[in-house]
Amino acid sequence: MKKLLIALSVSAAAMTATVANAADYVIDTKGAHASINFKVKHLGYSWLTGRFNSFEGDFEWDKAKPADSEIEVTIDVASIDSNHAERDKHLRSKDFLYVDEYPTATFKSTGYKATGEGKGELTGEFTLRGVTKTLTFPVSQLGEGKDPWGGYRTGFTGTTQIMLGDFNMDGYLGNVPVELELNVEGIRK
């Protein structure tokens, strides 16, 4: 009986290990080793940059099986910060993000295609202001390994572009492109 129990627990442990093989990482928003930035051209003359200060998410990554990679990020849209209170207030209004109606934006990956060492193409559903669009954009891994405090981390970066019109935000500035940059560092759970 005792042997059976041991066998069961060993196999259970083995199963858990298999399931957790594509390692789960939580995005280190707590330590702010992650950021979601945007930039948009001001009148076509210069870059205006800003960020979303509050978001959370996690991802799965196994360097042996990159195709199994997944990521899910939820953004608190009202946390937009372009370093200008009056502008941020306007960006939160109905003219742009309409945060009263659509407080969160999400990105859920649907596929990952490795294109090289630590490089890949990420596809996923991006929902913003109630509109969901499929985005595909290149991402790259910056590094992976132990941290000095007993954890294990890896980080990625990726940039994509959306049009204001795709998310019903073109009424004010016109249908101009906005670049979105995602920098994430995950801590293995």
Added chain:
Amino acid sequence: MMKNTQTGYGLVAILLHWIMVLAIFGMFGLGLYMVELTYYDSWYHGSLETHKAIGVLVALVFVVRFGWRQLNPSPAGLSTKKLENTAAHFAHLGLYLVIAVLLVSGYLISTADGRAVDVFGLFSVPATLTERGSQEEIAGEVHEILAWLLMAMVAVHALAALKHHVINKDNTLKRMLKPGL
């Protein structure tokens, strides 16, 4: 002539009252107008800069006015009913309060990110509270609601003055136009 008496207002109080009337209507109109301007209108930035600068000046006038009010006798209400006079007194205090909060809330929107309010290039008012993210939103809501509330209160205030003038035929309206009545 300059100072209030027990029965009438002095010139200073009358002028300060009517300056505030002009400022309140002007700022309400400018406020409604400027939020409708689009990004590519030439006065998009100018209208807001002007609104903020005038707001600071109105705040200064408000402080002077309130100070002057404390230094002067308050002319007694002209109604024969004590309750009406008391109601008028609190209505006036209510107007002061709403204007004060309106001024402060406007200032808090513009300074939420730590930027000062520039007053026509003459001087600027530095930020104090800078709770970015929520401050400009809450202050913005308060500012908008109070602007409309103030307009409603102003309407009641003006109607009450007209009522005194037309129905009661007393000096309530006249003494705000002519010093020493």
